[in-house]
Amino acid sequence: MAEFGFNEHHQNEAINYMRFARSKRVLRLRTVDSCFEELKDSRLVEETFTVDEVREMLDGLQAVVRGEVETELINTAHTNVLLLRQLFSQAEKFYLRLQSDVSELENRELLEQVAEFEKTEFKTTNKVNQESSKPKLAPLNEGGVSELLNKEIARLQDENEKLKTRLRTLESQAMSALDERSRAERALKDLQRVQGEQQEIGSLEDTVAALKEDYERSLSINAASQKGLHDNLVSAKHDLLRVQEQLTMAEKELEKKFQQTAAYRNMKEILTKKNEQIKEIRKRLQRYESDE
Structure with missing residues (x-):
């Protein structure tokens, strides 16, 4: 697979994955074959079948084969996701971001090269598949790309620390802003409460002033009424005394006239x-x- 630019290590990893996929494919094909054999052994025991019986057997076989193929396709997709997970996890340890081009997965030319490589690779060996140990990343050399990678990692770490410091500063500023906002909200509420109390006090003062005015008006009216009553009483007393005096004089005059x-x-x-x-x-x- 040198045409794809792989080094020896990555080429071996690709071969191991192809060997794994080939074994799973062979196993699933055997399962499909067993479905046909089971149909032959269990149903093809008579010499003649009606059209309905043949259709029933084919429908049952279709359902079984469809299920097996669907299961294998789903399992293959999930297996590919797990493989990508391993690659991405190893890349993230070195702060790398891998990218993929899905359109290349349907490149017929590349697919034919992979098929030719698989045919060539597995034609030259008939060894039994053995489970390989868990792959690990090979240590990188100190020169060339590794040096650039280390510098990039150091730069990213330094930038990360700066960003963390900036984040802590922003968090502190945000907390201060929140505290200021809380204090401003409390002050606003206090001001609104004071304004409400002042408005209530103003309303009470207006009410008291109105009551005081009514009371003073009532007092003035009562004073005027009392003065009028007092004047009327004095006038009545004077009238009474005058009438009493007149009565006395009249009695005396009457008595004098009567005696005469x-x-x-x-x-x-x-x-x-x-x-x-x-x-x-x-x-x-x-x-x-x-x-x-």
Whole structure:
């Protein structure tokens, strides 16, 4: 496989993988052959078959062969993924990034070269496949490509350290920014709460001022009312005194006028006589009581 630019080590690795794939292919072909043999032994026991019986046998054989082929194709795909995993894992240890061109997998010319190589390789040997030990990467020489690779690794490590330092700085700045944001949010909430309290205090002050104004207006109205009542009371007292004085004067005047009338004089004379008679009667009674 020197046409592909492989060195001896990689060529041996490719041969080992082709040997593994060949063994799996042979095993799966034997399985397919056994499916046909089983059909011959179990079903082809009569000399004549109807069309339906032949169709049934072929359908059953098709299902079995299809299952075997599908299983092998899936297993081959998964095996290739595991092989790529090994290669990628080894490459990542040296900070390498492997790339693949899927379109080259259908290159007929390259496929024919691989087929020719396989035919040539396995024609010259009939050895029994033996399980090889787990492959390891061969140590790289100190000169040439390895030196460039080491320098690149050192540069990448240095850049990685710088990036880590930068990341830690950015993380610190981010944490500081988050702290500042948290403090700003708390300050904003406090300011909003204070503003709300101030608004509430302003509203209460307006309410108190309105109540005070109403109270003062009520006081002024009550004071005016009380003053009016007091004035009315004083005026009423004056009117009452004036009326009482007028009544007294009227009574005196009436009594004076009544005393000046003939009826009053006659009544007074009669009362005087009656009083004298009463006095005389009392004297008599006193004499009678003393005699008894």
